Structures are given as structure tokens and as C-alpha cells.
Amino acid sequence: MWQRMSELTASRVHQAFVGRTSELDALRGVFATAGPQVVHVYGIAGIGKTALLHILAAEARDAGATVIRLDCRHIEPTETGFLQALEGAIGGGDPDMDTLVERLGRLGSLVLLALDSYEVFRLLDTWLRQIFVALLPDNVRILFFSRQRPLDAWFSAPDWGRLVQCVPLEPLSQSEAKALLSVHGMQDEDAAFLARATHGHPLTLKLAAAASRENNVRSWPQETVLQHAVDELSRMFLADVDDPVSRRVLQGAVVLRRVTVSLLQALFPELAPQDAYERLRRLPFVDGVHDGLIIHEAVRDSLARSLHASDPSRYLNYRRSAWRQLVVEAQSAASDDLWRYTADMLYLIENPVVREAFFPTGTVLHTVEVAHPQDTEALAGIVRAHDGSQASELLLQWWRRLPQAFSIVRGQTGQVEGLYCKLRSDRIEPTWLLSDPVTAQWYSHLEQKPLRPGEVALFCRRWLSLNEGDSPSEIQAAVWLDLKRSYMELRPGLRRVYLAATDLGAYSQVAQCLGFEVLAGREVELDGLSYSSAVLDFGPASVDGWLAELAAAELGIKRAPALLDVEARQLRLAEGAVALTPLEFGVMRYLVERQGKAVSRSELLQHVWGTSYQGGSNVVDAVVRTLRRKLGGQSGRVETLTGVGYRLR
Template sequence: MTQPAGLIPGTRELMVGRDVELEQLMALLDKQGPRVLWLHGVAGIGKSMLLGHFVHQVGQVDVPCLCLDGREVEPTPDGFMAALQEVSGCRMAASGRLDALLGDGRKEPLIVVVDAMESLCLLEVWLRQSLIPRLPEGVRLLLSGRHRPATGWFDGHAEPVRCLHLEALADAAAEAWLRRLGFSAAQACHLRQRLHGHPLAIRLAAALLPAHPDVRLPEASLQEIMDQLAELYLADIPEHFQCQLLEGASLVRRVSEPVLQAMFPGASSAAAYASLRSLDVVEAWPDGLRLHDMVREALGRSLHARDPQRHADYRARAWQALVAQTTASGRRELWRCTADLLYLIENPVVREAFFPTDRNELAVEPARAEDATSLKAIIDRHEGPQAARALWRWWQAMPEAFRVVRDARGECQGLCCCFDPAQAPPECLAEDPVTAAWCQALVGDPLPAGQRVLFIRRWLGREAGEQPGEVQAACWLALKRDYMAMRPALRRVYLVLADLAPYAAVAETLGFRRLAERVVTLDEIPYHSAVLDFGPRSVDGWLARLAAEELGVPRDTLMLDRQAHELIRQDRRIRLTPLEAGVLACLLDHPGEALARERLLAMVWGSRYTEGSNKVDAVVVGLRRKLGDQAGRIETVSGVGYRYRLAPDGRESAAG
């Protein structure tokens, strides 16, 4: 029997009321069936469970499956292929080659299952236009996510996709399941109405309500019901600290021991991890612990309503641990750490740019030769003669730099032109007044070796031009694909606008800086340029800074990577000796508290204090030297020992 490769839910839970949907998924095995099937439905509706049963059933007939979870895949072509390679290697230890599975001429059936497609929205155009057309005859693709496919999946240039909308359980199925879970007929009828036929809500209610016979769920929205069930779950946890652990876990994408150590510095991270793992709403993954999205969101809302300060403190401490992880991560793990940081950001300007909650029905894809007439019409409509000539010159010289924004009918609603200047014709860069100004800016402020630039030459909507709107939002989302593909080498982004005012607040939030000395006048209209410098750690460092600003983390925050014995300062890692790391860890764990020398000796050296011992003093001298202009954070307390001075806002300024 063929076993699935990759991450996929098991089949240990009973599946109720989904026989018809399972049969529709099995159509992927038919030679005349769909090559691409897209399963979609709201969170908690049972998509992952259905996928698990499908994979199990397919395995019964010896059809191999490669299973990916979109949350674990870097949303770039290289990231997707690397993830496929990894799971194919797990299955085929002998050959272990991806081309043996997806290579030309393969006619044997193979199912590629991708769950959580909402996390891969940046990758959809590549999947649709590049990967799927090259798949051999025997390969089928099963995609699953919260949203239905974008309109681009249905145009004449794409592989036909079949959609399957997973809806709430039918009344009879929901009541039958509730009866099987031990409720009376009257209770099952009442709960079926209150729980909206939602499988996750039914499972939670079945686990909680028998111990609370007096609790009656109100007639309310699904979110309100989930919030009440989450409160009930918290109330049933006997240990207060375990309850706090669960609340902290609800604020991060995944939980690791370093994150728990940062959130709860006085506790054993290993014991905290084990305690959290024992809860039945927590799932253990290879890279950490996770809560189901709906449970996590309900618990997070509850904590924010009850104790907004603790909610903020947990997030700030988690940030410190996650930044420490990103600075130490290789390319393979970097996306997971970056996605963890993104989850901490609540600002919709940033978060929606990477993980949009709503489906934009406009598709952004590479322009084709037949789009030239539509593109020219949009440019001529919104640009004067000089500006239009400068932009059209790029279409003539570098058409691959253009993306077209299409509506549901496939008609062109806008355009975006962007490129790496290192790949552009030098004569075009010099002829275009806008790019010439940017090149001059780069001469005055050159890039470090090995780092790259992205020129966003123009975006224009057919109706709104450069103004904010659906076309602009679609273009910005597409540009994040370039950000991800060019990192970690991408250092700067340049863009140009005739009217900066509508974007001023967003630009300031994102860190764009206006280049006042690089204004270009075309057709008597001043075009204003702005630049975003991501910093030495590229997009990942930029996101870390945005999260820090939102969380109120001071810019001079110091962090200690306890495992690596390294101090992290402004994207730099400074090596510490084991004793220096030990003393700093003690001070950080007791911010603002004067620690006696004898106590530090006992905690770090494990030895007793003797009169005249200068072990601690010698280590502090070395620490202060490595702290540089932050050396004053370690204060000498006369006659006692040392104290770590709190940041101005009263929070700890570092955590391990």
C-alpha cells in the first residue's frame, strides 16, 4: 500500500457527512477527470480532514501522493519546488529524485496535494502559468484553501480547474454526529442550530459541554460561538500557568521552546513546551506546536479583551525570540521565521500584502504580445506625451518587465512595470528621465556588493490611473512576489508617483523615503520618487522592524541567543563567551533588579562567593565592551552587584 509523503492530517477522526465530496475528489483518479481540483471553504469546515481521508483512500489503490502544507512552503517557485523535492525524497529514499516523479513522459498516476492555499496567494500565477502546463499526463493537482480560485484560473489560457465548495454539514448529518457523540435527540437538534453545522465547533462543543450541563449556547454568529467555547476551554484548565501558556500560544503562528522562553522567562521552556503539548487543542508539528486557526484567533481575541497589556507583552517578547531565530536561519528555514514575524503584525497594510483575507478577483500576470494595444491605451489615457513615450519605450525594449491586470472576463484593467536595473538595457536606463534619476541616486548612495535593486517604474489602472484602488492593490500584492523571489539579496525598491499624497500614510508606515532631489518633470507635471531601503537583512529584516514598531519595541533593543551564545544588535551578531552569555541571561531574566555578585556566581558558575572574588566583575567588563554604546544598560549597584536597566517604556529590552 502506498503511503502519502509530506504533512497531511491523519484519518483517526471520524468523517461525517462528506461521502459525496470524497467521491468528487476521487474523480482525480479518472483518466477523463480534472487535472486540477480546488477544494475551498471557511476555516474549520473540515478541508484538511477530508484531504486526509482522500489520501488514505488513494493509498488503498497504490496511487502515490505528495502532500504539502502551504503554511510551510516559501511562496516562491524555488521554495515550492524545494518543498516538493523534500517530500518526494521522503517517499523515494532509493532514487530520491523529483524528476523521476514529475519528469516528462510520466503516465503513472500521481496526486500532488497542497493544503492551506491561502498562504500561497503570491504563488498562484506561477502555479497556473508555469508549473501546471508542464506537468506530465499522469500528474493531478489537488489544491485546498479558504478562498475559491481567482478568476485567472478560468480564462482560456489556463488549465481547466474544477471547484468543490465545502459547505456546512447538512442538518441530518450534523444531528447524527451529535447523537453519536453522546447528546440526546433534543440536545442534538438544539446544538445543530447553534453550531451552524460547523465541524470544528461541533467537536469543541462535544468535548466541553458535557461537563457544563447548565451552559446553553445562544443563537449567535459562528465567531461568537467559537469565542464562548474558547472561554469555556480556558476555564476548564486547572493549572493557571498552563492557561497562560495557551493564551501566549494563541498569539504566535507556531510555538517553539525559544518562543516560550522569551514569553515566560522564569519558567523551564522544556517543561512549558511539554505542558502545552499535552492539551488536546494543540497539534505537534516537526517544527513546533500549533493551534487550529479558529481556536487560536478566538483565544487571542479573548486575551486582548480581558488583558490588553499582557496581550501586548506576550507579542513583544515573542518578537524578540523570532528575530533571534531569523538572524540565525539559513535560506531553508528563513521563510518560516519570516512568516512567524508576519503573523505578529496586525497592521493590515503589511499583513494583507502577504496574507490577504479577501480574494482580489483581479489577476496579475505577465503581459502577452497581444496586450500591447490595451496597454498603450491605458498609458496614453493617463500619461502626457513625454511620460507616455518614456514608459512605452520600456515595453518596446523590455516587455518582460510588464504585468497586466485582468478582470474576470480576461480584459486588461491595468498594468505594472518593474524590473531589476542590472538586467535592463543601459541605454534605456539613461534615456528615461525617471530611471536616470534613480541611477544617479545609486551612484551617490551605492549598494553593498551582492545586493540588488527593484525599480517599480509605474502602475496604472484603466480607470483610476496611479490612484489607490483594486488595480493598485492587485499590483502591490504581485510586487510582493518579486520581494520574496529577490530576497535575501534585495536591498532597495524605487518607485515614482505624480501624486504622493494618497500614499503618504502608507509610505511612512512601510518605511519609504521621498527623494526630494530626484523630482523629474514631464509634460509640466512633477514626478516624485521614493525609495525603500530594506537594510542589510533584506525583506526579512524590514518585516522585523515593522513588527517592532507596531509592538512598541525600542530601536535599541538588545537580544541574546542563548543557544548560540550570541548578542544580537541591529542585525549584527556578536559572539559571547559562555560566562558572558550566562551573566547577561541572568540580568535579562531579572530586569531592573539588583543581583548580588554572590547570586550571579551561584547562578552562572555554580560556586559560592568568596571575599575579593572578581570573577563577575571581569565578565561584566567584557560584556560592556561588546555592548558598545549600550554598555550603560548594565548598571553597577554599589555594595551589591549589577542591574540591567529597563528600556524607557518599562519593558524588558531583551530576551533569550
């Protein structure tokens, strides 16, 4: 009978752990009073970071320390998401940062806060470094376990050098690799071969040990053998899953970021979803987490590539089924769970432009942080180096008015190498927008196509690199990555993003892929240069709806036309367009925006009629009746919820 990977690591972590002597010695330094307060442990996937964390945690608890482990894969990468997860782990009843920091200080003389899979938390790195970690009491040590090395900003800040330590994880030595294989039952001759062939990669060694008991792996090519080993051994594991149902479920589940019962039901409607889930959970390379199952990446990625190559039609159908289910579930997801559905949808999108926009695969060499008064000289120097006197003065006027709207980009040595300015439509004086000819064009566009109540527009007024200006560069890439953090923070209220550049053509391929539209006729001439504007309208469902549309286009899914035509104030039905009265339109629009969610009569009275008088709720029912008549065959989509109100299916 299979054991889960989590069960294996819990019961045999000490017996199966070999090597890593120097790394453990370095990590034990956190036990000392004068030891490092911040430790970054990093290495490639499957290199043994989590196993090392298990050993350190066991030793720390034996020494009387308190250990708190957070898996970043299951936390929204925003300040709120992190603080809520931390509150859930340490208690306290209030996800307020000061309250949580104070509670950490009372948990004992030594507290280890470990953030596993930290590579997915890059969006929050600056906030953690500048705000959260700086507030931690001296009894707390924070450890980051990541696939990527830490940004240089962790070491370049004044007085941080002696407090921060790096522990890189390299492949096991030949002797350590053979010792690990021996623990897993391999004979000396086979162990020596596999140790050489896999270059000491721990996960590959474990997979190889299991698979090679029944297969001859000596015929593998020696070149790029590590990748060949991961792919081949993953296929061998699939062949070794004797149960055909489990094998089939595993093959389909590899298209998912996380596996849930509802997603399995969508992928395999003919199977009992709970049974399929339990079959998958028992596999040794599947971990159970609080919101589903995670197939180990080395196995998941190789099996997905194999399925894509051997049966592209089935691979596509699995992804389409997952998309349809995620769209339905995301519509009624609580705000705390929305990030999971965002990440799940992003995983379905294979377009590298979109994936890289949110989760860059390369190592980020620049940090983006809020600008401070001491950055004035460097910031002004970059602006004047690339913009003429008129354009420079307009941008520096924003710096004087709203310095908090500016961020700077630092290089590896801490020097300022770039900047950008972003403004929010709900936090800015209209007169200020009108005083700048670039933002005045955006204001005019908003007047022509106004936002709805609660919606926000984000203005990216300017980004500049010291060497490249506003042309594509590593600085610009760091700026755009930081903008994605703002996307996450502002959704579901974020409706549009406006930006301007002197050469939008340089970004045309990326911009078209993401859905940006050039605002023709709104160019602004400054100092002999033309500043062109573009806008990205996410639609009424904000960022998550936009991602769903991108995924649908990639998957070849033709979505049904929207039931409500907002611009024409009409219903779109198979029989044709049906006009609505102002009240019918208001009710229908409110229901559409909250599709799948219960809407009370009092909400409708407040937002459509502009009153809180409860005695007038019968007018709501009257309008709903006329709406249903106009909906005809789709009238059943407006459900009555007894004692509550209505819901649009």
C-alpha cells in the same frame, strides 16, 4: 489524557466522518482517466477540508494511487521553496523542476499531489498555474485545499475549463450536524440545539460537543452565533485544561504563529521549556508539525482576543518577548528557514496596513502575470489612455527594450485591466536608466547613497489601471501584492524600492506606515504632469530587518542604537563615537552584516583586503585586536572561533 488532533484524525477519521457525500463523489472523479487534472477544494476555516483530504487519501491509496500531501503553511511561497518541499516529499535528490516533474511521472499510474492550506500560497499562484501545473504529466492530479475560492484565471485560460474542477465546502446540513454530534457523544436534544446554533460548522460542532458536556450553552445569543460560539467555546476549552501550567502556556502561546521550544523559553523563562512544549502538544486542538506546534486558528484567535481584552499588558509582554527571540534566531537562520521567521514576525504585526500588504484577507479578483507580445495592443492602449505622448513613449520604450520587466493584470473574464513595470538595478544598463528622466532621478539618488556589494534596488517604474490610472484601486492592490513576492525572492539582497506616481498623496497614509520617503526635489514634469518619486530603504538587514523594525515600533520596543555608524564610519559606544581606520571599518562592517554567524579569516581577506592569500591571515588578527581595544567594554562581542575565525555577538 488529552489526544492530539492529528492523532484523533489518524485513528478515527472514518468513524467520525459524516456527510460530504456529494463532495466525495466529485473528488473521486480524479480516479478516472478522463477526470479533472486540477481540483480546487475551498471553504472557510474549520469547515472540514483536511478531514476530507484524509478520506480521499485513504481511498486513493486503497485503490493503488500514490498520495503526496504538502502543507503550504510551512513552505516558503517562492518557486525555490516549493520545489525544495516537493523534493523532500518525493525524493530524487535534486530540487530541479524538470527532474521533479519527471519523477512524478514515474511514481505510478495515478499520483495525487495535494496542497493543503493553499490560501497562504497566493504569492505563487500564477507561477503554479502557468508553469508548474502546465508541465505535469497526465498521471498526476493536483488538488488545492484552500479557504479562498480559486482565481478565475484557472478557468479562463484556453483549454483549461474541462481540466479544472471546483469543490466548494458548505456547512453541514442539520441532519449531518446532528449525526456528527451524536458521534461525539451528544444526546438528541442537545445535538438538535447545537446543530441549529452553530449553523453546521464542523469545528465549532466538535468544540461545542466537548465543552457542552460541562456547560450550559443554551443561553447564547442567536445573532452572529457562529462567532460567539467559537469565542465562548474556546474559553471553555481553556477552563477545561485542568493543569494550571498548561493553561498558562496556552494563553501565552496564542500570540505565536507557530510554537517552538525556544519561543516558549522566551515567553516563560521560569518554566522548563521542553516540558511546557510537551504539555501544549498534548492538547486536542494543537497539531505537531515538523518545525513546531500549530494551535488551531479558531481556538488561537478567540483566546488571543480574550487575552487582549482582559489583560492587555500581559498580551503585549508576550508579543515583545516573542519579537526579541525571533530577532535573535533570524540572524543565524539558514536561507531555507528564513521564510518561517518572516511569517512569524509578520504574525506579530497587527497593523492592518502591513498585514494586508502581505496577506490580504479579501478575495483577490485579479491575477498578475508576465506580459507577452500578444498583449502589446492592450498594454499600449492603457498607457496612452492615462499618460501624455512624452510619458507614454518613455514607458513603451521600456516595453520594447525589456518586455520581461512588464506584468499585466487580468480581470475575472481574462481581459487586460492593468499593467506595471519593475526593473532590477543589477540587471539593467545604466545608460537606459539615464535616458528616462524618472529613472535618472533614481540613478542619481543611488549615486549619492550607493548600494553595498550584493545589494539590489527594485524600481517600480509605473503601474496603471484601465479605469483608475495610477490611483488606488483593486488593480493597484493586485500589483502591490505581486511586488511583495519580489520582496521575498530578492531578500536578503533587496535594499531599496523606488516608485513614482502622479499623486503620491493618495498613498501617503499607507506609504508612511510602510516607511516610504518622498524624494523631495526629484519631481519630473512630463506632458504637464508632475511625477513624484518615493523610496523605501529596508536597511542592511533587508526585508526581514524592516519587518522587525515595524514590529518593534508597534510593540513599543526601543532598540539600542546600531553599534556601527556606517555613514560616519564610527563606532557608537556609550562613551561616545570612536573613529575607525578603513581596515577596521571594513572588518567591523563585514562582521555586523553577518552578526551571529561565523566569519572565516579567508572571507575577511577576500572581502576587506581584496585578496585570497591565506598566509596573510595574521593581518586580520591584528586589525581585530585594535578593534577590540576601541570597543572597550563591548570587546567581548567579537568572539574568536578557534580554527575558523570570528563572530560578532
